[in-house]
Amino acid sequence: MKSASLQALNPNRAMAAMGRSVRVVLDSSVLLDPSGVTAEEEEVVVALRPGAEALLRRLRYSNLRVAICHPEGLPTNESGFLEKTAKLYSFGYMPLTSPSGSNLLNELMLEWSGTNFCFYVTSGVHEGLLSELQNHNWEVIAMGNEDVIKNSGVIHISMLQELLITLATSIKKEIGNSSAFVVGYVMKQSREEDFAKRGAFPIYPSKNDLIFVPLSFELPLASQLQEVDLVLHKITDEIINIDPNSSISFPKGISFSPGMSEIIRFVEEHCDFCVIDPFKNIYPLLDRIQIQEILIRLEGLSAEGRPKLRAPCFLKIESFCGSELQKQLAEAKLSFPLIVKPQVACGVADAHNMALIFKIEEFSNLSVPLPAILQEYIDHGSKIFKFYAIGDKIFHAIKNSMPNASHLKSSSGGKPLTFNSLKTLPVATKEQLLQNEVQDSKLLDINLVEEAAKLLKELLGLTIFGFDVVVQESSGDHVIVDLNYLPSFKEVPDNVAMPAFWDAIKQSYESRKQMTQT
Template identity: 90%
Template sequence: MVVDVPIGSDTKLIPASYRVDEGLLSELQNHNWTVIAIDNEYITNNSGVIHIGMLQELLVTLATSIKRETGSSSTLIVGYVMKQSREEDFAKRGAFPLWPSKNDLIFVPLSFELPLASQLQEVDLVLHKITDEIINIDPNLSISFPKGISFSLGMSEIIRFVEEHRDFCVIDPFKNIYPLLDRLQIQEILVRLEGLNTEGKPKIRAPCSLKVGNFCGSELQKQLAEANLSFPLIVKPQVACGVADAHNMALIFKIEEFSNLSVPLPAILQEYIDHGSKIFKFYAIGDKIFHAIKNSMPNASHLKCSSGEKPLTFNSLKTLPVATKEQLLQNRVLDSKSLDINLVEEAANFLKELLGLTIFGFDVVVQEASGDHVIVDLNYLPSFKEVPDNEALPAFWDAIKQTYESRKGMAQTLFKASN
């Protein structure tokens, strides 16, 4: 196999797993080629050959070779960990270049099939979607995360490595992400947005909500009254992500519909907000904020007609009941003018400081009756695929580089202070 990798002003062809004789090897090197050999297929005493044990080591070996050849101290190798479908989505948009990006980032996947310690020593930082590596969550321990979370063996090893190497940079710190696994903690975070509101302007807020441990009718009726919640309600599992049923939800129109409800417990009951079937998806990528408008669920009156006498159950990732064209025409259709961009951007900056996250997303709906801006979801490292690549990718790379430099600077300052 031959890989064509441009380095500096030359082009070096790097053959891997390729049988050549010593004469050909010398000829390749004379023409400024770098040879990477798989040890069990090609044996040589030539000191100019880079040896790897398995083909899976090729990408990280290429990355370290490219970094060395660039000779730039600003070049960083970013090892990334996420599920394959997410990796493919980012990669096909050019988000993970092996050749340095405009701000000198090289991206390589970390392989759980190889020893992780040696891979982590070769990369400068790790970008991860830790929730992709969750095996199981005990919902009864959600307030104590990471207690009760079982991660894959590979992710567990990365967590241990980071704990043992406190100055190693991960984007983002695991402890900053754990609150977003729990919808109750998300609610407690969003409630703090109330401090941004001023008299005479649109409000930004969390949805009214209530945590319940069961769906017992008489007890539930009392709890709803105390929380000032009225129907319709969205019922969501308290665990927000990382498990198969985290996105199984229901829309409830009356108390009787809680009987035999299949939404996992404990659950969060949340006010349903009529929002003209439009949702605003916001992405905070470093110091840049982007948003896109998408069609969303219809107003409650349309949903009640379609549900009959049963709760409307759905998976928010797969079977979300989106408004039809006819329903959109019947509603007061919202456009970008209905959104107070400055207010939401202020909220994004507030959340960035509060959460300590480099890249996160949140969904905003504008309540038809009041104009309230309600944040109904908050998540870490979204795909931001609604944002044009020519805007999103430079912001993505800059955010990673800036976070790395900021955290390294803080670590050096602390080190000097301690000495």
């Protein structure tokens, strides 16, 4: 893949792409499903070819200027479908007229040629059009077409899934800037879309010269990994299974998707290859016991005249057996109410299934997976402080949270209160928030928590992470109740978050590269 995409670039084109728009024109031949589906009325049902929808979704937020075109004479149902598709993804739409004489490009394409870095993507190349495009400094990408003139300077790809990485490496080549890096990223689709909509993953370089491209598990990963400079990953999105009996000794007992497993093997075999962040640094965050042990190390930050910073009191249990459990609670000096959490912190379906328990009898028939941890429930005025460490920058936001225990107990009906902390977390009502009368600005010692964030960065060795802090009403203790890798940090405004995000990635990459070279 590398030799095809890079060597095909015209060596006589020296003008850099930076400071110019990058335009990508997609011919109908690469978007429409060539097989079609014939209905009973013998009408062809127009549809996108496999992989086209994902491509268009990613191009929409790529910071590239994209247009869809089609040749003159395309059936009305197909041209109408393409026009609607272009409008759906906020792309340009360009029906082409038949070329005649020496005018093979329309006026708009000629205009783009002088001020933009342009790609024309097709699965069938008209010889005259090809020559005219190249004469006007267009790069032509041909998909699955082996009949294109040899040595024509056309970039060949065999599948639509190759287009994004081909664009990324071609743009980097055109820039000719040694500070530009291609970042391959891996995460689940919903997370990718959330980041992409905020402008996090531009293919046209970010302000600090980062080019982002998704790694595709449909293509050979080894060749993709040779194209990118580093990999940004949310490895927990690719966990298939965790053996709870092995959870205390991560990474033992973790099964990953085949694609992620291949990336892990590649990184192990290429010790100088950069991933953000190293897999071993993330494993402790999969285990709530290990998280607790990390947080306990922060308690030394507390000093006279400052609030106490601490982890919540907790107990690991292997069984919900009443008699044995009563003894364990007494020894751990834990009292009700208690939050019951699975020991496995993320990566599996039930990792966020929890319960709030008000008395010992409520442990019977509890559905929270074992092994589990019992954690003190802290009355915190229904406010939670979400902190994000993005490189060297620290941000925080205040959010409404669970009500105090007395409110929850009165509404529990004498049963455990079960919830999923990602979906159905009980949140205080407006009336309960008014009753608490919490003054947010006076509640939190921000300097103390920022010191904790800096120490956590050293302890964890992570580039981007988040943690949640609650302030105990009775004591003013600052209690860190959650810790996670690569959060969405959606509460941070995009115009602040994205530059910090890009800077954090680039600084981490440069730092790790420097370490491997010394």
